[in-house]
Amino acid sequence: MADNKAQTLKIREFPVEENPEHTYLNAEKGIWSWLFTVDHKRIGLLYLFSITLFFFVGGLLALLLRTELLTPAQSIIDADTYNQIFTLHGAIMIFLFIIPSIPAALGNFFLPMMIGAKDVAFPRLNLASWWIYIFGALFALYSIITGAVDTGWTFYTPYSTQTGTSVVSMTFAVFILGFSSILTGINFIVTLHKLRSPGLSWSRMPLFLWSLYATAIIQILATPILAITVLLLAMERILGIGIFDPTMGGDPVLYQHFFWFYSHPAVYIMIVPAFGIISELISTFSRKTIFGYWAIALSSLAIAFIGFLVWGHHMFVSGQSELSSVVFSFLTFFVGVPTGIKIFNWVATMYKGSIDLKTPMLYALSFLFLFTIGGLTGIMIGALSVNVHLHDTYYIVAHFHYVMMGGTVIALLGGLHYWWPKMTGRMYNELWGRITCGIIFVSFNMTFLPQFIMGSQGMPRRYFNYVDQFQGLHQFSTIGSYILGLGFMIMLVYLVWSLFYGPKASSNPWKARSLEWMASSPPAHHNFEYTPVILHGPYDHHQPIREFHMGVAKEADEQTTEAERETT
């Protein structure tokens, strides 16, 4: 250990008065210092701002859809508009919100801090990834203005090669957004491999980072296939190359293979980072060492790998061979194993812990509840025989909203509240936080639970009208969605309010053990003013924090530092 040579620091929670004057927030001034910053923390906030914007846009579109569904016949929009709006809702939520959400916003901010680095490995690439994202968003906007898209976010051929809407510009938007995602992935993998502080071995990495690592692996392995898929689709429309077009001897089912080879792993890009956040929240707010550290860490990698073997369960009724349907259905069950391992380990972590029901923990518990429903129904519809009946019904819609919104979005909100004091230096209002969490939890279930019932009774997805028997459930769902929207508005108000009037935060309000809490709130421009030598694990709750120490690798001790880095 380096602590006998290098100087050590006693770690404690330092109160508000000791937070430094100069932080990353006021290190540079002016709009340009934000738009062209290479500081990972500022880029994280740029992403956070952007995804929030698109979340509200996508959410408004969803409310529009729900409003249309108040009555069985046409209420406010016609069928074509409805098709365009659900496509936009899907495309915006997937490509502009949920894929960059946790990794690019919270991950960018906290990944370097959690390993004691000053920045990600390629800061300029990081900035480029945000600009590419914005550029992709502009392309998407352009395609909306020039006629929108009505294919669904999956762009299935042959319809996507025939429809008169602007599929080409939308696919280019997706292509560009994919680049942004790849750059984030590359940055994270290299940073985790090469920039960990001395003493921060793989076994001391917070589980949030393990999940980001698994996510980054999926991003770099799957996203290129999306790029070539949309490129081929665009060429199909521009030149008519006939690879996916059945009128020219092409095969539309092949398109679905291409698309889902990306898009199924992509659902793990969306959910795996959420698992990471939940691991942090549950350990911190149970005041207990995480149960089964390696099981949780490695199950993320297992999910990343198995996720590549199951894409065909989206295609059971699309005409692929029976043999592959059986194989895909069989393999699909394996994804449940590492996911189940995580759930059990989280529950075991809470067992006999001193659970503190702060807002982030409430979100973590909501996650456990909602995600378990989403996950188990996923196993159900992964079963071939059940899927044939439930395919393209509201059951599917309810399932993936339970996973994506009940899972990822709820975890994102938990993470946002958890790290809010660290990012902004201000505490949000705890009471309003808890109330809002309750509102969101209840209204989420009001919105989507009826959709399971409707789906099981045969209500097909993507229809703007329906038979009268479903009206009661549809209206219940719509009212739930309004309350859900209200919940998010309340959150926006109290979070923005806290930026100006919230009490200042101390360095470690939650008594957490991982490295980002050892920095000031908000952190200094370079996170730490020294290179920390890590002497404690990220979940060492068995030890009081006043006994924590951290080594300081001084420049003079560079040889020691290097030697340490070699051994890790």
Add this chain to the structure above:
Amino acid sequence: MGNHSVATGKKSHLQHHFVDEDQQFESSKFGMWIFLVTEVLMFGGLFVAYIIYRSWHPDLFYMAAQELDVALGATNTVVLIGSSLTIALAIRAIQLDKIKAGINYLVATIGLAATFMIIKYFEYMDKFGKGIYPGSAYSYDGIGHDMAVNFFSIYYMMTGLHGIHVVIGIGLIGWMTIKAKKGLIHSGYYTPVENTGLFWHLVDIIWIFLFPLLYLID
């Protein structure tokens, strides 16, 4: 932070968040390798389309490949291997601080890459002249198979995407030449030219597979 001043004593390129030059070099190269993984998989998508269609229509691939000129394809293979050699020599020269030789090798690489593109241009023009276009503009009736256009769609997509990469490669190598002329790369800091080399070798590797798969079907 730690600052191993470079052996040559030239200006340090160390960015503030790295401990030393080696860590920075290793990180850049590792990042480049991960990027190459994405390249392999992107081309891989086209290879998958190729394999599926060849397994469905082996006769189509046999008949259509007769239209491709093996001599030109083989020449291009030799040209690309040559360019891989010259860029490897360029990196070696720069590592040994023989900057002038390095620049010459880089220029030679650009020349070979341009030769590749020129040969490719004549191949394409020959095909276009016969009416062999990608997609619905296809009007050649010399191949007795009603899916002939599908082969050439795959051919144009593969070689086209590869050609785009060659052009990008020319741009990168040109940029490296300018950097070398300005004295910005030398034995103490040659990361950009190393990574450009990796990119260029990958472009070569992809052609190594494209050549037998497209031209040598018998």
Add this chain to the structure above:
Amino acid sequence: MSTHHISTLSTLLSVAGALLALTFLTVAVTWFNIPEPFNVIVAIAIAIVKAAAVAMFFMNLYWDDRFNTIVFLLSILFLVIFVGITLLDTLFRDAGLPVY
């Protein structure tokens, strides 16, 4: 650990020579009519040897951090998964299930 490897001139030249020889070989084998599956196998085998030579000696994987090799092979592995499972559909599209 430093991976600043400087290749010797003879290594680079002999690798290039081997690549040219293999290019000639891959064209030459088409002059003999090797029966159907084997001609593809031979062509791909030669291409793999060539690609491996480029990766190992031009791209320095032979001397480099082993992890870079693993990363590169990972891309091939996932490509094989993609092809393999897709073929499971396309080759058996009309076959039905053997048990029925």
